[in-house]
Amino acid sequence: EAGVTQFPSHSVIEKGQTVTLRCDPISGHDNLYWYRRVMGKEIKFLLHFVKESKQDESGMPNNRFLAERTGGTYSTLKVQPAELEDSGVYFCASSQTPGQANYGYTFGSGTRLTVV
Amino acid sequence: GENVEQHPSTLSVQEGDSAVIKCTYSDSASNYFPWYKQELGKGPQLIIDIRSNVGEKKDQRIAVTLNKTAKHFSLHITETQPEDSAVYFCAASKGGSYIPTFGRGTSLIVHP
Numbered sequence: 001e002a003g004v005t006q007f008p009s010h011s012v013i014e015k016g017q018t019v020t021l022r023c024d025p026i027s028g029h030d031n032l033y034w035y036r037r038v039m040g041k042e043i044k045f046l047l048h049f050v051k052e053s054k055q056d057e058s059g060m061p062n063n064r065f066l067a068e069r070t071g072g073t074y075s076t077l078k079v080q081p082a083e084l085e086d087s088g089v090y091f092c093a094s095s096q097t098p099g100q101a102n103y104g105y106t107f108g109s110g111t112r113l114t115v116v
Numbered sequence: 117g118e119n120v121e122q123h124p125s126t127l128s129v130q131e132g133d134s135a136v137i138k139c140t141y142s143d144s145a146s147n148y149f150p151w152y153k154q155e156l157g158k159g160p161q162l163i164i165d166i167r168s169n170v171g172e173k174k175d176q177r178i179a180v181t182l183n184k185t186a187k188h189f190s191l192h193i194t195e196t197q198p199e200d201s202a203v204y205f206c207a208a209s210k211g212g213s214y215i216p217t218f219g220r221g222t223s224l225i226v227h228p
Contacts, residue, residue, distance in 0.1 A: 004159070006159075033215075037221075040125070040220065040221075041220055042120070042122075042205075042217075042218045042219055042220045042221070043160070043205060043218040043221075044218070045215050045217075048215065056215065091159055091160070093159075105162070107152075107159030107160045107161070108159050109157065109158050109159045110159055
C-alpha cells in the first residue's frame with residue numbers, strides 16, 4: 001500500500017509569491033488533514049476534509065491559505081501571497097473512516113516551506 | 117481548548133540508557149493519547165498509544181504510562197539504541213472524530 005505522498009519536499013519562495021503544496025492520500029482514505037509545524041513548536045492542525053468537503057477549517061491562519069480537494073482524491077494547499085511567518089513544515093495525513101483519530105493518522109513526509 | 121505541554125525539548129542519552137519524555141494535558145475529557153516518532157526526512161509515525169481506561173501499556177522497549185488524575189502521560193524507552201534518535205511527539209484527543217492536539221516535540225539523541 002502506497003503511503004501519503006507530498007510534494008514538493010522543499011520549497012523556497014520570496015515573500016509575496018504564491019506556492020501550492022500537494023498531498024496524495026492513501027487510496028480509499030476519505031479523511032485528509034493538513035497540519036503545520038513551525039520550527040520548535042507543536043504540530044498544529046489546519047483543516048480536515050471528508051472526501052471533497054471541508055469538515056473543519058478552524059485551524060487555517062487567515063484567508064491567504066486556500067485548501068481544495070476536488071473529486072475527493074488529492075488535495076492542494078495554496079498560500080497566496082506568502083509571508084515570512086508562513087515558513088514551516090506542512091504535513092498531510094489521511095485516515096480511513098471518521099473516528100480514525102482514535103487509531104492514529106498516516107502522515108506524509110511533509111513539505112518544508114521557506115519564505116525569504 | 118486542549119493544551120498539551122511536552123518536556124524536555126531535547127534529550128541526550130548514551131546507548132543503553134533509558135529515556136523518559138513527559139507530557140501534560142489540560143482537558144479532562146481527553147481519553148486517547150498517541151505518541152509519534154519522526155525520523156529525519158520522514159513524517160511522524162504512530163509508535164504507541166494509550167486510552168484512558170488503562171494506566172500503562174508496553175510494546176517491547178517502549179512503554180507509555182497515564183495518570184488521569186494528574187493529567188500526565190509519559191513515554192519510556194529502555195535500552196536505547198542509535199536508531200531511536202528522532203523527534204517524538206505526544207498528543208491528546210477526546211477520541212472519535214476529535215482532532216488531536218500535539219505537544220512541541222522532544223528531540224532524542226542516542227550517542228553510540
